Amino acid sequence: MKPLNHIVTEFKESIFSTMTKLAIDHGAINLSQGFPDFDGPKWVIDLAKNALDQGHLLGNVGKNQYAPSPGILPLREAISKNYQRFYNLDFDPSNEIVVTNGATEAIFCACMALINPGDEVIVFEPFYDSYLASLQMAGAKVVPITLLAPHFTFDINELASVINSKTKMLILNNPHNPTGKIFTPKEINTIAELAFKFDFYILSDEVYEFLTFEQSHIPTASYPGLKERTITISSTGKTFGLTGWKIGWACGPKEIIKAIHNVHQFTTFCVAHPLQVAMAEALEKMDDYLIDFKNQYRKKRDFLVSGLKEVGFNVLTPAGTYFAMAILKEGENDIEFCKKLILEKKVAVIPTSAFYIKSNEGSNMVRFCFAKNDETLKNAIENLKR
Ligand SMILES: Cc1ncc(COP(=O)(O)O)c(C=O)c1O
Missing domain, CATH: 3.90.1150.10 (Aspartate Aminotransferase, domain 1)
Structure with missing residues (x-):
């Protein structure tokens, strides 16, 4: 064989x-x-039960049938509103957000959408294991930079020395699994300067955005100049303690989101419809x-x-x-x-x-x-x- x-x-x-x-x-x-x-939370699970119970509504798409591939509009609107409310960040729900099966699918789709074989991608280690697999499937050359214990800082000179014209993307996970580190504004500004100089994208995995204990989360896209080159990925798994629902998303400039959606529509096409309905409502009531x-x-x-x-x-x-x-x-x-x-x-x-x-x-x-x-x-x- x-x-x-x-x-x-x-x-x-x-x-x-x-x-x-x-x-x-x-x-x-x-x-x-x-x-x-x-x-x-029971109140979120009840929202899903209600959505499951809604049969095929006349003149509308039943909640137990395929959802629109980019995600139902109310969910994209709720995600957009939260970025605005919590971080003063604007993402247009019509074309700058795509809903995926958890952050993991968003990471995979983003790697497939951005990477050509041979492109180099910087990853801070230790890292969430799906980065490596997704990058390898996309044909990237993975360039690791080690976060050094006990503060999990990185050597700026080392980072600068591995970046070159082939560097296509840097993956930042903030807050960071497994170390619990929150990258400082100084560190992100350093990365930003390199991103401007060498023209690379930043995939910012922010699934732990609401699990910060002494400070509020600052999305990478909210740093000056970074929104146009950052793909912000998050999900509701950690925030609502419902990891099995796999409701995630990617937000970013519309050309990038279109390419990510192109991958999404031919991998999973869409995300469980009733769970999207429930999450759209839950996100509105987060405070x-x-x-x-x-x-x-x-x-x-x-x-x-x-x-x-x-x-x-x-x-x-x-x-x-x-x-x-x-x-x-x-x-x-x-x-x-x-x-x-x-x-x-x-x-x-x-x-x-x-x-x-x-x-x-x-x-x-x-x-x-x-x-x-x-x-x-x-x-x-x-x-x-x-
Ligand atoms: C850093 C990081 N990114 C992404 C994920 C996966 O998120 P999801 O369950 O939404 O696919 C995890 C899950 O452990 C994670 O730790």
Whole structure:
């Protein structure tokens, strides 16, 4: 038989699936995968139930049939209104927003839409694993720049030295998974200067935009001059604790969004219609929800961080996201450590070497997820104390 595609057959099982399987096999508390072990808000789920119950309306498209490929207009309008309200950013719902199956599909479609084989793309490591896969499928040359622990800063000279005329795009994830870092305005302005000088795009993955604890999020597109070259990607998975709904989007200049939509229409075509209806309504009512949401996660962060410190972990307090990184003792290896933690303490976390392709830094760190019930976090700390 002729060989299959040489790029995708090389992809390995994601570290999240591996750790989750191990956690289940050994009855461990799972602080590895990045999603809540509690349900999303009932009022949002009720909105979806209502949408599912609306049959085919006369003269209208039934909510259980295909949605318009770019996303239903009320959802694009709600997304647009929120960018205006929260960040004073204008995205035209008619042609500057496309709704996708989670941020993951938006990332894939953006890579396919922007990259020609051989183009170079800068990625800060550690990174969310779908960047590498999407870039490889698009034929990009991936150029990693390491964020250095404990503050996860990058070397500006190193960044400048790898940028050249082939650099097509830089991927920025802010707030950043897995480190919990929020990029400073100085860092983003440095990136902006390079983007202007070398004319590259910025894909800004902002799925944790509402999970910032001491400061408000600043979208990359709101920095002077960056809107015209930034693709802003976000989703409702983290914000509403409904990761299974996979409602995401990309916003940006209309020519770029058109190209991203061209990919979207021939991969998934559209996103689950009733869930879009529910999200369009939920996004309109976010203000009250966000106060409790942030408080709840801030408490979880503080509980986990102080618990881990008590147990003796060198844990770094994250400024955003629902992850905390801990630096291991010298000589410890992340993968061995995680396996031991599952077997001996019945707690599963993520070895961070999986998020790096250049540096060895990840092999002495592990990532904890605190998007978990208070009871789960309490039990995890108790297990670690034993
Ligand atoms: C940085 C980052 N981007 C994107 C995603 C995926 O978002 P979605 O579930 O909307 O596809 C995740 C999920 O963990 C993530 O951590």
